[in-house]
Amino acid sequence: MGDRKPLIDLGLKDPELFRNNAYVNGEWVEAKSGKRFEIIDPGTSQPFATCPDMSTEDVDAAVQAAGAAFATYRTYTPLQRSILLAKWDTLIRENKEDIARILVHETGKPLIEARGEIDYAAGFTRWFAGEAERIQGAVYPAAMPGRRIFTLKQPIGVVAALVPWNFPVAMILRKASTAFAAGCTMVAKPSPETPLTSLTLAYLAEKAGFPKGVFNVLPTTLDNTPALSEALCKHPTVKKVSFTGSTRVGKILSAHCAGGLKKLTLELGGNCPVLVFDDANLEQACDALIPLKFRNAGQACIAANRVYVQRGIYDKFASLLAEKTRALRVGYGLDEGTTMGALTVPQGLDKVASQVEDAKSNGGTVLTGGNKLSLNNGFFFEPTIIANATPSMKIASEETFGPLLALFPFDMEEEAVKVANDTSMGLASYCFTKNVDRLWRLFENLEAGMIGLNTGNMSSAESPFGGIKDSGYGKESGKDVAINEYLITKTGTFSLEGQY
Numbered sequence: 001m002g003d004r005k006p007l008i009d010l011g012l013k014d015p016e017l018f019r020n021n022a023y024v025n026g027e028w029v030e031a032k033s034g035k036r037f038e039i040i041d042p043g044t045s046q047p048f049a050t051c052p053d054m055s056t057e058d059v060d061a062a063v064q065a066a067g068a069a070f071a072t073y074r075t076y077t078p079l080q081r082s083i084l085l086a087k088w089d090t091l092i093r094e095n096k097e098d099i100a101r102i103l104v105h106e107t108g109k110p111l112i113e114a115r116g117e118i119d120y121a122a123g124f125t126r127w128f129a130g131e132a133e134r135i136q137g138a139v140y141p142a143a144m145p146g147r148r149i150f151t152l153k154q155p156i157g158v159v160a161a162l163v164p165w166n167f168p169v170a171m172i173l174r175k176a177s178t179a180f181a182a183g184c185t186m187v188a189k190p191s192p193e194t195p196l197t198s199l200t201l202a203y204l205a206e207k208a209g210f211p212k213g214v215f216n217v218l219p220t221t222l223d224n225t226p227a228l229s230e231a232l233c234k235h236p237t238v239k240k241v242s243f244t245g246s247t248r249v250g251k252i253l254s255a256h257c258a259g260g261l262k263k264l265t266l267e268l269g270g271n272c273p274v275l276v277f278d279d280a281n282l283e284q285a286c287d288a289l290i291p292l293k294f295r296n297a298g299q300a301c302i303a304a305n306r307v308y309v310q311r312g313i314y315d316k317f318a319s320l321l322a323e324k325t326r327a328l329r330v331g332y333g334l335d336e337g338t339t340m341g342a343l344t345v346p347q348g349l350d351k352v353a354s355q356v357e358d359a360k361s362n363g364g365t366v367l368t369g370g371n372k373l374s375l376n377n378g379f380f381f382e383p384t385i386i387a388n389a390t391p392s393m394k395i396a397s398e399e400t401f402g403p404l405l406a407l408f409p410f411d412m413e414e415e416a417v418k419v420a421n422d423t424s425m426g427l428a429s430y431c432f433t434k435n436v437d438r439l440w441r442l443f444e445n446l447e448a449g450m451i452g453l454n455t456g457n458m459s460s461a462e463s464p465f466g467g468i469k470d471s472g473y474g475k476e477s478g479k480d481v482a483i484n485e486y487l488i489t490k491t492g493t494f495s496l497e498g499q500y
C-alpha cells in the first residue's frame with residue numbers, strides 16, 4: 001500500500017491495489033512541495049482519498065527517469081515487449097473487480113459500466129501485445145542500379161500522456177499499451193479527478209515486470225495542470241505528446257509542442273450528430289442511441305449530441321426514445337441496479353441545466369428529465385430528451401458532455417448532411433437507415449473521422465480511433481496507424497560495390 005490509506009473503506013479484495021503516491025522511476029513518491037490534494041467521489045461529493053500534488057518542480061525527475069529507462073527498454077525485442085504487455089493484461093483482468101470499484105469512486109459511473117470500461121481497456125493491452133510483434137519496415141525497389149532502399153521503424157522516445165477523466169482506465173491504457181509496444185517509455189499525467197486508477201495500473205505494470213522508469217505517473221491538481229503539462233510538452237527529452245481532452249486545451253498544447261517540433265496526437269471534442277431516416281429500424285436506432293448518449297452520463301467525446309430525425313417518423317421515434325430513456329435508473333454507482341451514475345465534475349451539471357433552460361425558452365419541449373437530481377449529495381442530472389430543437393439553441397452548436405439529447409426534425413438527406421457537418425468538430429457521426437446506397441453516400445459525405453452505420457458502438461482496440469477538423473489528428477488503436485504515432489521511420493540507402 002502507499003503511505004496513506006483511503007479515507008473510506010473501498011471494499012477492495014486486494015488493498016495493495018490502492019496506491020496514493022506518485023510513481024516515478026519505480027518508486028512511490030510524494031510531491032517535492034509535500035502538498036497533497038483530495039479526490040472527490042462524484043456520487044457523494046465527499047473526499048475519499050488524497051494524492052501528492054505534483055508540480056513543475058517534479059517534472060524533470062520523472063522525464064529523466066523515463067529517458068534513462070528508454071536507453072534500455074528500446075533494446076527489448078518485440079517478443080519481450082509483447083510478453084510484458086500480456087502479463088500486464090492478465091493482471092488487469094484478474095483484478096478487474098477492484099479496479100472497477102476504484103473507478104466508480106473516482107468517476108461516479110455505475111459498476112456495470114466500470115467493468116465494461118476495464119474490458120474495453122484490456123482490449124488495448126491485449127491488442128498491443130500483438131502489435132509489438134507486427135512492427136515492420138519495408139524494402140523499396142530503387143530506380144538507380146546497384147541501390148537498395150529500406151526502412152526501419154524505431155521507438156520515438158519518451159512520451160507524455162495527458163489523460164482525461166471520463167474513461168481514465170481505457171484512455172491511459174490506449175496510450176500506454178501503444179507506447180510500450182513500440183518501445184517507448186512514458187510520463188503520464190492523469191486528470192485531477194481520476195489519478196487513482198492510473199496509479200493502480202502503474203502498480204500492476206511493476207508487478208508485470210516493466211523495468212523502473214518505463215511508466216511514471218504524476219497526479220496533480222487542476223491548478224497545477226496547465227504548468228505541469230506545459231513543462232512536459234516543452235521538456236527536451238519528451239519526443240511525443242498524446243492528449244485526450246478539449247479542443248481549447250488541445251490548441252494550447254499544440255502551441256507548446258510547436259517550438260520543439262514534438263509529434264502530437266490530439267483526440268479532442270465531438271459535438272457528434274446522429275441522422276435517423278424514415279426507413280431506419282427504430283428499435284435498433286433507439287437501442288443504439290441510449291448507450292451512445294447516456295453511457296457515462298453523456299460524458300464521452302463520441303457521445304450523440306444532436307439527433308436529426310426525418311419528419312415521417314419524428315413523433316414515433318421521439319416517444320419510443322423517451323420511453324426507453326425513462327427506464328434508466330439513476331443512482332450511486334455502487335448501488336445495485338444503477339444504470340446511469342453521477343456526472344464526474346459538478347460544472348457539468350450547470351452546463352446541462354443551462355442548455356435545457358435555453359432550449360425551453362426557445363420553444364423546445366422536454367420529453368423526459370430536465371432537472372438536477374438531489375441524491376446522496378452527488379452530481380446527478382436526469383437523463384433528458386428535448387424535442388422540437390432548432391438551430392438557434394445552444395445545444396445545436398455546443399457539445400453538452402452530459403445526459404441531454406436534442407431531437408431536430410429534417411426532411412431531405414442533403415439538408416441533414418449539411419446541418420450535421422455544420423460544426424467545427426469532426427470526431428464521429430452516426431446514421432440509421434436501411435437504404436444501402438444512402439449509407440454509402442453518408443459514409444462518404446459526413447465530415448468525421450469515424451462513422452457509425454446503424455450502430456452507436458464503434459470503439460474497440462482493433463478500430464482506428466480519431467477525428468478530423470477541430471476534433472484533432474492522429475489515430476489511437478487499430479492496426480499500424482496507432483503504433484506508427486510512436487515510431488520513427490528511418491530510411492536506409494545502400495550501394496552495392498562496383499555498381500554506384
Ligand SMILES: O=CCCC(=O)O
Pocket residue numbers: 166167170299300301302459
Ligand atoms: O471520450 C472519449 C473516448 C471514448 C471511447 O473511447 O469510446
